[in-house]
Amino acid sequence: MEFDLTWILLGLPAAFALGWVASRLDLRQMRIANRQAPRAYFKGLNYLLNEQQDQAIDAFIEAVQNDPDTSELHFALGNLFRRRGEYDRAVRVHEHLISRGDLNNADRQRAQHGLALDFLKAGLLDRAEEALRKLEGTSYEGQARLARLAIYERSREWPEATSVARLLENSGEANFGIRMAHYQCELAREAVQQGDAVKALGILTAVIQNTPTAPRPRILLGQLQLSQGQAQTAFHTLSTLFERADITAPLAAASLAKAALLAQQTQEALKLLNAHYQRQPCIDVLEAITTLQANDPDGAAQAQQLYLDHLQKQPSLMAATRWLTGQNQQPQPLPAPVQKALEQAIRPLARYRCAACGFEAKEHFWHCPGCQAWDSYPPRRVEEL
Structure with a gap:
């Protein structure tokens, strides 16, 4: 018994010393x-x-x-x-x-x-x-x-x-009402391309009822009605944009003028277009006005004066070219090369430009093909920005 106790007493310090050395090695490695x-x-x-x-x-x-x-x-x-x-x-x-x-x-x-x-x-x-x-x-x-x-x-x-x-x-992230209206407009365009005008009319009518403030479905609906021979209905559809002074109304000016001529609503259309032009002079609205006045005996002279008045309000190469084009009816018209050069010069100015990425195009896009942004194209030509 005494022998065993002695070895135990001797072994405990040795075990402690070995454990201490091992722990120090582990700590060092760590x-x-x-x-x-x-x-x-x-x-x-x-x-x-x-x-x-x-x-x-x-x-x-x-x-x-x-x-x-x-x-x-x-x-x-x-x-x-x-x-x-x-x-x-x-x-x-x-x-x-x-x-x-x-x-x-x-x-x-x-x-x-x-x-x-x-x-x-x-x-x-x-x-x-x-x-x-x-x-x-x-x-x-x-x-x-x-x-x-x-x-x-x-x-x-x-x-x-x-x-x-x-x-x-x-979930409260944002208001996607206008964005969803664009999606329905894209579906309507696909239906038209597939020859299903009835489906497209139904889609656009429903969108206008659900999102009355969205301008694009109203413009597309008016243009579709016009292509279907419903000039009177198209005129009423498009005139709403001008009555509420929508900033996108110039995009519908040409279609409104065409619908007014077919529906014999020239005077009503002129009132709407002139009122919008007085609020915000725009070359597209001005050209729609001259289109409606073309059948008047002195329509050409009135158009010339309108373009001159527009030039007094703001410098515009497009308006100047339109005025010079009207001058071609005079005894001494512009030479053909001069006329061609002017038309080529105004071509870049007649484009639309994305405000987000600067992508330019001949037509107005609601969804920019460059940066994929929605409603990034102002409804005005490059020259008017």
């Missing part, structure tokens, strides 16, 4: 690892701030290898890969994060959102849509719905776009 990981991290951050993305990625990969459980470094790598256009590597990083069982719910949602952005940037819209749908009910729900809305607009899936826009409006 300190070395902890020093290496931040050093690699800060090195990558320094490269990133200096816009040296290749070196930054190498540094972050080194940090991840030293500590593979660090999710923040994975997120940083994924974002860097996406910014560099290496979408397949970004996808692998975010899919690896999602597959980790130790990831908390917030980081899992963040990784899912990053994966959706990877697919979006890569142009894989189907996979992006699928990834975005998985974010329903998360803190990224609003951003995901907006991204899905952009996908549906880009792919011209108007029923799906309407459904998502309604969800966004119901």
Whole structure:
């Protein structure tokens, strides 16, 4: 008994000493690892701030290898890969994060959102849509719905776009009433292209009832009615824009004049057009007025005077060219090369320009083909901006 107790007393200090040495070694290794990981991290951050993305990625990969459980470094790598256009590597990083069982719910949602952005940037819209749908009910729900809305607009899936826009409006994100009216107008245009004018008339009539302040469905409806031989109905449809002094009314001026001539509503149309022109002089409205006055015996002289009056209000090469065109009826008309040169000079001025991206086009677009913005085209020509 005495022998056993002696060995125990001798062994306890030895065991304590060995444990202490082992713990010191472990602490030293942990300190070395902890020093290496931040050093690699800060090195990558320094490269990133200096816009040296290749070196930054190498540094972050080194940090991840030293500590593979660090999710923040994975997120940083994924974002860097996406910014560099290496979408397949970004996808692998975010899919690896999602597959980790130790990831908390917030980081899992963040990784899912990053994966959706990877697919979006890569142009894989189907996979992006699928990834975005998985974010329903998360803190990224609003951003995901907006991204899905952009996908549906880009792919011209108007029923799906309407459904998502309604969800966004119901959640209080913004008012999408006018945007949804545009979607219905696009459906009406597709129906016209397919030869189904009855369906298009029904769609546009319903949109006007649901969103009476939206100008585009009224303009399209009036033009469609005019093409169907319903001149009187088209005149009443389009005249509403001028009665309420809508800023988009000039876009309907030519159609209103044509409908008025066919429906024998010339005087009523002149009153509306003149009232709008007095509020806001515009070359499109002015040309509609001259069209209505063309049948008068002295209509040509009146048109010449109108263009001169317009030039006194604001300088306009388009108005000057129209005036000179009228002068061609005089005994000494302009030479043909001069007339051709003037027409070519005003061509760029007669375009419409997107206020968001500057994209110019001969016709007015409600949805900019350049930047995909809605209602970004002012209803006035480039010369009048």
